[in-house]
Amino acid sequence: MGNNMIEVNKLNKYFGDLHVLKDIDFEVQEKEVVVLIGASGSGKSTLLRCLNFLEMKNSGEIFLWGDEVNPKKENLNQVRQKIGMVFQHFNLFPHKTVLENVIEAPTQVKKVAKSEAINEGNELLEKVGLGDKTDVYPSKLSGGQKQRVAIARSLAMKPEIMLFDEPTSALDPELVGEVLQTMKDLAHEGMTMVVVTHEMGFAREVADRVVYMHDGKIVESGAPNDIFENPREERTQAFLSSIL
Amino acid sequence: MIDFFETLLNSSDVFLKAAQWTLALTVISIFIAVFIGLFFAFLKISNIKPLEWIANAYIYLVRGTPLIVQIFIFYYGLTEIWMINAFWSAALGLAFHNGAYIAEIFRGSIQSIGKGQSEAGRSLGMNRATTMRRIILPQALRRAMPPLGNQFIIGLKDSSLAAFIGVAELFGVSTTKGANTFDYMTWLLVGAIWYLILVFIVTLLMNVVEKKMAASD
Ligand SMILES: Nc1ncnc2c1ncn2[C@@H]1O[C@H](COP(=O)(O)OP(=O)(O)OP(=O)(O)O)[C@@H](O)[C@H]1O
Ligand SMILES: [Mg+2]
Numbered sequence: 184m185g186n187n188m189i190e191v192n193k194l195n196k197y198f199g200d201l202h203v204l205k206d207i208d209f210e211v212q213e214k215e216v217v218v219l220i221g222a223s224g225s226g227k228s229t230l231l232r233c234l235n236f237l238e239m240k241n242s243g244e245i246f247l248w249g250d251e252v253n254p255k256k257e258n259l260n261q262v263r264q265k266i267g268m269v270f271q272h273f274n275l276f277p278h279k280t281v282l283e284n285v286i287e288a289p290t291q292v293k294k295v296a297k298s299e300a301i302n303e304g305n306e307l308l309e310k311v312g313l314g315d316k317t318d319v320y321p322s323k324l325s326g327g328q329k330q331r332v333a334i335a336r337s338l339a340m341k342p343e344i345m346l347f348d349e350p351t352s353a354l355d356p357e358l359v360g361e362v363l364q365t366m367k368d369l370a371h372e373g374m375t376m377v378v379v380t381h382e383m384g385f386a387r388e389v390a391d392r393v394v395y396m397h398d399g400k401i402v403e404s405g406a407p408n409d410i411f412e413n414p415r416e417e418r419t420q421a422f423l424s425s426i427l
Numbered sequence: 428m429i430d431f432f433e434t435l436l437n438s439s440d441v442f443l444k445a446a447q448w449t450l451a452l453t454v455i456s457i458f459i460a461v462f463i464g465l466f467f468a469f470l471k472i473s474n475i476k477p478l479e480w481i482a483n484a485y486i487y488l489v490r491g492t493p494l495i496v497q498i499f500i501f502y503y504g505l506t507e508i509w510m511i512n513a514f515w516s517a518a519l520g521l522a523f524h525n526g527a528y529i530a531e532i533f534r535g536s537i538q539s540i541g542k543g544q545s546e547a548g549r550s551l552g553m554n555r556a557t558t559m560r561r562i563i564l565p566q567a568l569r570r571a572m573p574p575l576g577n578q579f580i581i582g583l584k585d586s587s588l589a590a591f592i593g594v595a596e597l598f599g600v601s602t603t604k605g606a607n608t609f610d611y612m613t614w615l616l617v618g619a620i621w622y623l624i625l626v627f628i629v630t631l632l633m634n635v636v637e638k639k640m641a642a643s644d
Binding site: 266333340 | 541543544546547549550551552553554557561562565566569644
């Protein structure tokens with residue numbers, strides 16, 4: 184598989200005595216949209232966070248773009264620049280305006296000229312439908328708007344992969360659609376995405392592959408249709424019937 | 428009553444001068460203490476045990492001894508090895524003292540900023556230092572403003588202890604006048620009113636600063 188962007192082999196992660204990820208094998212190809220599903224506590228967030236090294240694995244290998252990443256030797260800040268992450272609770276910088284949020288990393292990390300970053304930032308905000316909100320502070324935005332700013336902020340670093348950890352779970356139901364739409368647009372543009380979500384409609388429509396996790400293991404993985412219509416594993420069936 | 432106000436007005440040039448010493452002591456010592464406080468706050472959150480011990484030892488020393496003792500030690504200790512006057516000994520003593528409390532203020536405000544903020548910074552590729560400087564500290568400093576203002580007012584009143592090593596600040600001038608006229612009560616009240624005026628002005632300024640900083644809320 185030459186075009187695996189992410190490849191994870193036998194990944195194990197513990198929190199103290201708690202074995203959270205158990206021998207995870209996982210890969211994501213270029214332009215693939217992978218949706219991670221599973222019950223609360225099954226390890227979806229932890230897996231996602233291991234991919235950009237917000238959590239450190241205890242054992243196993245993580246390959247990005249074909250090269251194994253060794254957290255002790257590599258500059259993780261450079262690795263993370265190419266991996267965007269969107270959080271459940273947005274984590275916008277409250278002391279910065281919308282536009283300042285978006286240009287912060289390009290100007291501080293990549294040392295992009297401010298005027299250039301502002302131009303690109305305005306374009307991105309336009310793209311997520313917030314061209315008129317550039318100068319307001321996050322506290323003035325709805326949850327859906329905040330999450331779209333967070334997506335624009337990640338995109339401003341021109342990442343090659345985007346990770347989403349339950350991006351719509353903290354939103355009022357009527358605001359979920361606008362965020363999902365932004366994510367669909369991204370997927371259609373060919374962004375490689377790993378998405379943890381309970382939005383099965385999104386998974387069906389957008390995912391190339393759905394991965395079901397249970398108790399720290401990947402139980403089943405396949406095309407959305409196969410997973411949703413003909414789950415092979417009993418636990419997958421049980422999980423799906425519990426949420427659908 | 429009228430006599431008292433006359434005394435207050437007639438002595439205003441002397442007390443204005445004394446108030447300037449009080450303010451100078453406070454501003455200089457708190458200014459230095461902010462840097463001391465930031466430094467020890469960073470030691471405390473460094474997750475490096477020996478550095479945490481150093482910070483804890485400093486804070487324990489300051490908390491565990493009376494301020495007047497600290498000021499005297501700075502005065503008698505420093506004047507011997509390093510020719511500095513009473514004013515600067517008091518300023519450094521007060522800075523040393525307030526630094527510990529301000530360290531705790533900064534530590535608390537830095538730790539009160541949710542983990543999500545640093546994770547957002549790190550996930551964008553920012554290194555630890557940039558995340559601290561650009562994301563965490565600006566929010567933490569804002570949160571630290573009310574307790575810092577409080578500490579400033581405490582420091583302003585504590586600067587009266589400099590009188591005991593001969594600094595002619597408000598309390599010093601009040602007691603000198605009291606001794607000279609055998610009328611301590613009047614002159615202490617005059618001094619007290621000057622302290623109230625200073626605290627009033629500082630409180631107003633703090634409100635302005637806090638309003639300005641609240642722009643993003
Ligand atoms: N920082 C941590 N320290 C200790 N335990 C943790 C930590 N983070 C997660 N855990 C535990 O690890 C397990 C997996 O957590 P994780 O957040 O990955 O699950 P999840 O599948 O994302 O669940 P959810 O749907 O609730 O978000 C849980 O039992 C959780 O309590
Ligand atoms: Mg989770």
